[in-house]
Amino acid sequence: MGLFSSDIKTLDDLFVHTLQDIYYAENQIKKALPDMIEKATNRELTAAFKAHLEETEKQIGRLEQAFQLLGKEPKGTTCPAIDGIIKEADETAGEIEDKAVLDAAIVANAQAVEHYEITRYGTLIAWANMLGRSDCASVLQQNLDEEKATDSKLNSMALKRVNRKAA
Numbered sequence: 814m815g816l817f818s819s820d821i822k823t824l825d826d827l828f829v830h831t832l833q834d835i836y837y838a839e840n841q842i843k844k845a846l847p848d849m850i851e852k853a854t855n856r857e858l859t860a861a862f863k864a865h866l867e868e869t870e871k872q873i874g875r876l877e878q879a880f881q882l883l884g885k886e887p888k889g890t891t892c893p894a895i896d897g898i899i900k901e902a903d904e905t906a907g908e909i910e911d912k913a914v915l916d917a918a919i920v921a922n923a924q925a926v927e928h929y930e931i932t933r934y935g936t937l938i939a940w941a942n943m944l945g946r947s948d949c950a951s952v953l954q955q956n957l958d959e960e961k962a963t964d965s966k967l968n969s970m971a972l973k974r975v976n977r978k979a980a
Contacts (some may be wrong), residue, residue, distance in 0.1 A: 828940045829885060835933045836876045837889030842926060843869045845899050853919050854912040855975055862923070865963055872956045879949045898925050917979035920971045927964040934960060 821827050846866040853859045880887040902922035909915040934957035941950035 824940060824944060828937065828944060828946075829883065830890060831933065831937055831940070832876065832879060832883075833888055833890040834892045835930065835937065836873070836880075836887060837892045838895035838930065838933070839869055839873050839876060840889060841892070841895050841899060842930075843873065845902070848903070849919055849923065852906055853916055855916045855970075855978075857970060858916055858920065858975065861963075861966060861970065868959055868963070872959065875952050875956055879952045882946070882948050882952070894929060895926070898922070898929060902926075911979070913975075913978040916975050917971065920967050920975050924964055924967050924971075927960055927967065930960045931957065931964065 821830055843866065846862055846869065850859055850862045850866070853862060877887040902919075902925070905918050905922060906915060909918055934953055938950045938953050938957060941947070941953060
């Protein structure tokens with residue numbers, strides 16, 4: 814299971830570790846979004862990323878609330894998955910000169926981030942409910958709902974405008 818497996822003995826431990834993982838991920842996404850905003854040339858896409866930056870800050874606050882509900886100090890644990898997704902997005906964006914194609918790549922990369930977040934939040938909610946922590950589950954559900962809505966908006970934007978312009 815990797816470097817952290819010796820610290821994980823119970824589902825509670827795994828829940829907290831995964832909460833730390835998504836906390837780290839959300840903070841990395843918060844750092845990466847301004848660069849995505851700067852690189853995007855489609856105004857609708859830029860506006861969506863600006864809105865998602867504000868939403869991400871609220872999501873971080875909700876994660877801090879979940880930690881508090883557990884009596885834990887909010888802290889992140891390095892997440893190689895989100896680091897890899899962000900690194901790949903940066904590398905891809907640096908290789909594309911055509912602005913319309915760049916926007917299509919940015920949307921695809923943003924959706925990869927959203928899909929990662931959706932899987933994490935879905936798992937955390939299931940575990941929270943299993944552990945009798947409906948208080949945490951309801952806080953995390955708000956984040957999951959927002960991530961799904963963002964993914965849907967990005968998908969619609971890509972299919973209706975961004976990908977067509979890139980083609």
